[in-house]
Amino acid sequence: MHILSTLLIGLAASVLVAAAPARIELPFSDAMFADFGAGKPSPDAINNNCLACHSTEMVLNQPQQSRAEWQEALIHMRKNYKAPVDVADDAAILDWLVAMQAGRADIKTP
């Protein structure tokens, strides 16, 4: 009797374990693109347009890119991934990207 109830409890527990949905909680990055200060390109446009789809690392880890190459990336995301990046914001986004890389000691043309 005792053994049977132990078995039943064990069985119930294993069913519960098996039925529990798999669940994880992903880390969230609330990092924003940096404000370089007065007189420097504002990060507002890139913060407002780009962080809706991906965290900052995707941009900050890129190798040295010319303004034209960054423009190609914007066009690629808008055309193929339907990213809702306002064309009117392109210039401000590109200004910030070029300034960001120009200020990086860890990025150079190979």
Place this chain on the structure above:
Amino acid sequence: MRVTDRRQFLALAAASAASPLFAAQVDLQLPGGPSLRPLTDAFPGKRQMILQRTSQPLLETPMAVFDKGVLTPNDRFYVRWHWPFPTEIDAAAHRLTIDGHVAKPLQLSLADLKALPHFEITAVNQCSGNSRGHFEPRIAGAQWGHGAMGNARWTGVRLQDVMARAAIKPGALALRFSGLDTPLVDDAPDFAKSLAVDHALDGEVMIAWAMNGEALPILNGFPLRLVVPGWYSTYWVKMLDRIEILDKPDDNYWMAKAYHIPDTPDAGVAPGATNFPRRPISRMVPRAFITSHAAGAKLALAPGIAIGGIAMGGDCGVASVAVSSDGGKNWAPATLGKDNDVYGFRRFDAAMSPPRGPAVLMARVTNTKGVVQPLTGIWNPNGFMRGQVEPTPVTII
């Protein structure tokens, strides 16, 4: 900043620990940089992964992991997602829908699949863009080092056995696979990949529910993922919930436009070229990596320094591996490990005695089809299919 009390000190210490500036970092040695990435423990079920991107997750395996064994542990296995994916999944309620050009459309539960004959295979899963950060000229995209790859024992069922129940109709061309991940924007292309019918039913392509004897981690595609031995990971669709049988070529973005390589014998073109015929990426090429020593290591002068690593044949097995300590001028055969899974990693070991001073360690694999790794690399505009011999510069002191 002056720390005035214990509470403030603890807050500062916590902030420092969370800041990338103070976190352990890995230098991927990418030409021209940026090269430093933090190691992260923040993703459930993963530890000490190279953080490439928090959202959507791109996590890379440190090379030292590959030195510890030919199977890559699940908690160190790399992660790559294009679109957001569910973080809570009720496996009991999950259904795999098989429809399209079939006589008997199906909705299969995990229990239905597990009732079929089980199949296991050990195979390397490698991102098409693994090592993209090492291409020169550099290429935009996920800036992977060499760790967007892993080798696991996959358990599940042959796709062949599943499709026999659905009865594919004559005239079928391809099977298109998609999962639970969904685009961020409504009209953006849902991620889906297709394989030709003959390939899909070759008896090796499988649907896996376990890797290395455990349920797939959510980050690696729980509860089901496609396994396509010998082919790049773009085809190994995660969180698989639909197989659509097509009777015409797949025109979806991910097959018709993305993951294309130059239609040249080695998938290479002149740097900067844009106008050339293309084809979808497919079979992997042979690769070998020295994992016993990191680039920049200082090794004590000694006779017979142990040098080892892992090799893969690509779309077939490993036949032999040669090693060099003088940048490829002289080569010596390495000893292969006993694990001999055709599509898996194969350990190699050798003893070399380079003289004092700079030494460039190299490993070069020949696969069972006779393909030898080239000494110089290819270039293509997406940074796919890197496969040349990789140098590991060290100093003998």
